Structures are given as structure tokens and as C-alpha cells.
Amino acid sequence: MSKKAIQANRALLLSKELPPDDHWTKNGPKLQAFATKQPLIKWLELLEKSSPESHSASEGYVFKVMIDSKLYALKFKFFKPSTHRYLLNNIIGKNITDQRLAFHTDPFYAECRAYGRIREAELKGCPRIAAKCYGFLRLTRRDELVLAERGIDLWEDIPEDDEYRQREEGSPIRAILKEFIEENESTPAMNLKTLKAIRKNIFALNRQGILHRDIRASNFVAGLLVDFGAAWTEPHCIIDAVPARLSQDWRDDDVCMFDEMVEELGFTLGDIRATPNPSYLKNLRSWNC
Template identity: 45%
Template sequence: MNSYVKENCRLLSSLELPECDGPKLKAFPDRGSPITWIEPINPRSDQSLSGGQGYVFKVEINSKIYALKVFKFFKPSTYRGSLGPIRGRNVTDRELEFHTDPFYAECRAYAQIKAQREIQGLKRKYIAECYGFLALTKADERVLEEYGVDLWCDFPSNDPYRNRAEGSPVRALVKEYIEEDFDIDEGTLKHMMSGIKWMNRKNILVNDIHPGNFKGPYLLDLGSSWTKPHCLWENMSRRKMRVILQEDIRTFEEMTDDMGLGRRRSPRLPYRRESWAGAEKYH
């Protein structure tokens, strides 16, 4: 086992992740308990079990049913080209990984949501709950192989990063399993929109608004999210930031139009300094 794999093993045995500034998600309390794999969950009817950022399964842990998202492996330097020359020199691959790897992106977003809900005493829920992270056992990995899951499918066998990182623990998040179906009516749309706006105000950009990412009013996935502090924001012009801060709402309105549920669109959102506090310094 090389030093990089050992470091990944150490990280996945931590009590909270990621090890960088900003919000951190706690480990799943029962992460040492065996997992009973029930069936794959495929939220998008037009996709096979091919995965995007990962694969979702219905599982049972300690007699409770959960949705378990198992993440593909991710090259830390994937977004290196999005950094300018100065930030590109200063940001380490590990920091870039903690901010942009879908696994760590979800850890940070869910931790921010939990913290902000507790601060506000907020009871209303906008997103399926996340109960923590865990590393899969070798026995669990064999189950995935039986399902035909390849967590390295985005990398050729001779890829240098794959050669260095293969053997690292498989990462997963334990989430709420939402079984019931919901009618998409005006109240549901308002709830969905309120949730997106609330997350934006709490410094989370979802970056992935589409019908398959919702179960009724609840957002299911935050693998593409950006949560402050975030190294890519530190390299953006104020003009680009203004566009990005409006992107979730614009995409949601386009989604409802495409679903035939759209109503008269709201005016384009103005840039508000009181929203996304401190955003003006990222320029």
C-alpha cells in the first residue's frame, strides 16, 4: 500500500470530513455495522446503472432503510485549469479535491445545511437528510462488482492517478430513503424554489437542478454543489460571480418550463450584497 492510499484510508477513518476550512460532515454513527444491499435506486428513468458521479442503492443498516450513495473515484486536479495562474500555484491538489470532488462537495454542503438549520431552529426540510459518511468494506466492494459497478470507469487502466490511488477506500454517504411519490403542484414548486433560495442564502450553490434530482419537494443530490469557502470562487470576477449567483433559480425556472409546469417568470434576480455574505471579495 503506497503513501497516497494510506492517506486516503486515514481520511476515511476520521470523525469528520473534509480536512479543510469550512463545514465538515460527521461520520455515520453506525459505520462499523454490516450493510444489507437491497437494490439499486435509479432516479433517472432514462439511465441504466451506469452512474454519473456515483451509484445509489437501497440498503438496510441496523434494521433501518437508507439510500446509500457510493461515489466514483475523482482525480484531484480535474478543475486545475479553472484556477488562474496565481491561485493555481497556491491551491494544492488536496484542497482542490476537498472543494470539488463530488463526495467532499456533498459532505461540505450537508454539513452547512445541518449547521444552518440548527442555528435557525429550522424545522422545514428542503433536502433528503444525510446521516454521515462511511468507507465500504472489501465484502461490500465485492457486492458492487456483482452489480457491475466500476468506480474507476472514468479512467483508463494506464492513467497515472488511477495507478497511484487504486486500492483507496470506497466512499459513501448514508442518506434518507424517500419511498413515496409526490404530486408536483403549485405548493410543491414553491417549496422547491424556497429550498433553492434558502441554500443560496446559506452560501451553497446547487449547480445541478433537473427533475431527476428531486423526489417531490426534496432535493436528493449535492455532488456538484459549491459551498463557501471555495477555491474556485476566489478566482472569479465580480461579473461572473453575479451570473453564478443567479444560476440555480434560472435553471429551476427552465426546468419547470420544460416540464410544462412553468408560470410567469420572476424578474432576473439582482445582485444583493446581503446574500452570499462576502461574495464581493471573490474577484
């Protein structure tokens, strides 16, 4: 492990907001630190562990926790930043360091940037589209011991001889603290009304420069998005570096995934379709151009 890397990561988590400024994120969206530094956390229940089949694989663990008698959903995980480097060509890739790539693609920073942008939109009066986020925090040594006792291996997805793991292992655990929404009989079901609201929210997200990239039923509770670990928020070092046609395809992904989700839930697309109707497009002159 590298003491220099560990100290740098520790210093980052002492920041008042994250991610820090770089060439692409200067004046970009940021998430505030949780109001209480190193709070006493009561670990209650593991809610979720991302599966390898998920688009957001390796994004982390989600726990139900209690802090000062209030329930939260707490998410954490380590992630190798070079995972998305294959999307960049050799020339452009040389100008983007692993750290810069992490500030844009690491699930922790992805959540920071997406929630930062959502907060900006809500301050302007935009409607609520996601579970509330209370900020980021650094877990204590005590928390790490509790997780170890529960069999949580934070590095299980990264081989022991991996260069990134050898450099970063021992760094403090970064976490995102979110609103805990209890799912019960009173929780709004996925019906046509809820789906129409979700469709509207997806369009709103995209207009705000947030590409969610993982639209599926399990990422919604009570009609609200609860996970932004796969999100890319513009300006984004990868989106800005690839050809415009490819970046536009990525911008269209969320509505395509919404339609797939609707059909997987057993609904007919009908008037809740998010993508243009293929039958209509075929009648347009531009369809054959």
C-alpha cells in the same frame, strides 16, 4: 498504486468529520461520520447511476441498502479532482493542490460540505430542504466484493494509464448515507405548490452559501433535494479565485436552472418565476447601463 496515497485516504476516512481543515475550509461546514463504524450493509437495489449527460456526470452510484433493519440511500464513486482545474488560471492554480481542489469539488466532499452547512442551518431553526443525511462511512472489503459481483467498476470513467488512477486505485471506497424516500402514489407530485416551495428552498440554499449547480426534476423527491454532488459551498477555492462577475454568474445559475426546470415540466413561469422578469428589467434604467 501508491501505498502512501492509499494509507492517507484510509486515515481520512477514520476522521470524525470531513473534510479536514485547509486554507479555505478552516472552520467551514463538515459532515459527521456515520454512527456505526463499518456497519453490515445489505445491498438491495441500484437506484441510480449518473449519466454522461448529467451536469453531475461521474458523481456516482446510488443504492438502496438496509442497515440494522432500516432503509437508506447510499452513494459512492471515485472522482478525479483536477477535473475543475481548467477554471483556474495558471498563477492561482499553482497555489491550489489537487487535494485542496478535491476537498471543494469532489462529489463526496461536495456532499459533506453542503450537508454540513444544511445541518448548521437546521440547528438554527431553518426549515427542511433536503433528504436527511446520516453521515459518511468507509465500505468494507466485503462490500467491494458484493459490488464487483454486480459488475460495478468504480474506475470506469478514468483511464487505466491516468496518473490519478495509478496513484489512488486501491483506496477505500467513501460513501454518503442518506434518507431513503420511497416514491409512490402518496409522494407529493411536482405541482405549483411544490414548485413554489422548491423555489423558496433554492433561495434559502443560496443565502446559506450553497450553490447547488444541478437543479433538475430528477434531483427532487417529495419536493426535497436528494443530491448535492455538484454543489459548491462557500468559502470555496474556485469561487474565491475568479473575478467577482464570474462568481456572481455562478451564484445566479440555480434560479436560472429552476426556471428551465419549471418550463421543462410543462408549467408556465408566471408567478413562480425565480429569475427577474425580463419585461420588468427592460423598464429599469440600469438595464441599458
